[in-house]
Amino acid sequence: MKFFSFWRSLASFRVRIALNLKNLPAEVVFTDLDTDAHRTDDFRRINPQMALPALIEDDGNVLFQSLAILEYLDETHPDPPLLPKDPKGRARVRALALMVACEGHPLLVPRVRRYLDRELNLRDEQQTAWRRHWTIETLTALEGHLAGHKDTGKFCHGDAPTLADICMVGHVSVAVTQKIALDRWPTVKRIFETAMALPAFAKAHPLAQPDTPEAMRPKAG
Numbered sequence: 116m117k118f119f120s121f122w123r124s125l126a127s128f129r130v131r132i133a134l135n136l137k138n139l140p141a142e143v144v145f146t147d148l149d150t151d152a153h154r155t156d157d158f159r160r161i162n163p164q165m166a167l168p169a170l171i172e173d174d175g176n177v178l179f180q181s182l183a184i185l186e187y188l189d190e191t192h193p194d195p196p197l198l199p200k201d202p203k204g205r206a207r208v209r210a211l212a213l214m215v216a217c218e219g220h221p222l223l224v225p226r227v228r229r230y231l232d233r234e235l236n237l238r239d240e241q242q243t244a245w246r247r248h249w250t251i252e253t254l255t256a257l258e259g260h261l262a263g264h265k266d267t268g269k270f271c272h273g274d275a276p277t278l279a280d281i282c283m284v285g286h287v288s289v290a291v292t293q294k295i296a297l298d299r300w301p302t303v304k305r306i307f308e309t310a311m312a313l314p315a316f317a318k319a320h321p322l323a324q325p326d327t328p329e330a331m332r333p334k335a336g
């Protein structure tokens with residue numbers, strides 16, 4: 116498989132976690148969003164939406180949209196499962212995942228930031244306020260659903276990671292990058308720390324990728 120990814124892409128982060136959890140090898144094609152590598156004719160032929168991630172299987176089948184990719188990988192490689200067995204549980208996990216992937220994340224992607232910058236002329240300070248607002252809103256909504264819910268366990272749903280955790284950790288990473296303290300979302304914070312302690316999650320982190328700029332990497336010590 117060829118996996119088109121960028122270190123900072125949160126949707127790529129999700130697929131990296133799933134590939135790691137399921138122990139699936141993929142050749143990574145580093146696609147630099149900062150140099151518009153996703154807007155080239157070559158990439159547009161792969162994903163006309165010009166967004167990461169994309170996965171090309173060995174038979175040429177192209178997969179796009181991270182949640183569709185995650186569910187496809189789960190159906191074709193069911194172990195370990197990323198969704199609960201019962202329909203109610205699956206609905207809850209998908210809903211938690213969609214709160215991030217469909218509501219929070221789309222407001223932060225480069226094409227939206229580009230529009231805020233070039234068309235609406237929002238300066239850095241206003242753009243930072245925009246990012247903080249939607250990040251906080253999403254984490255507050257997640258905390259509301261997770262805290263005290265009978266199905267919340269070590270992870271968002273039960274005691275094993277699911278699509279919900281895979282989506283949530285990316286959004287929490289954004290908050291960490293923006294230096295937003297996580298204390299006001301204790302359940303989210305606890306689950307984030309539990310998930311990121313797993314090698315499959317830690318190895319997928321944006322700051323730990325081969326294409327992560329040196330200056331962004333955490334300093335040892």
Ligand SMILES: N[C@@H](CCC(=O)N[C@@H](CS)C(=O)NCC(=O)O)C(=O)O
Nearest residue numbers: 124125126166167180181224225226
């Ligand atoms: N809903 C899509 C989001 C895809 C997306 O917006 N990806 C971002 C990186 S996380 C991207 O490639 N953006 C390019 C752009 O906005 O120009 C998914 O989950 O795959």
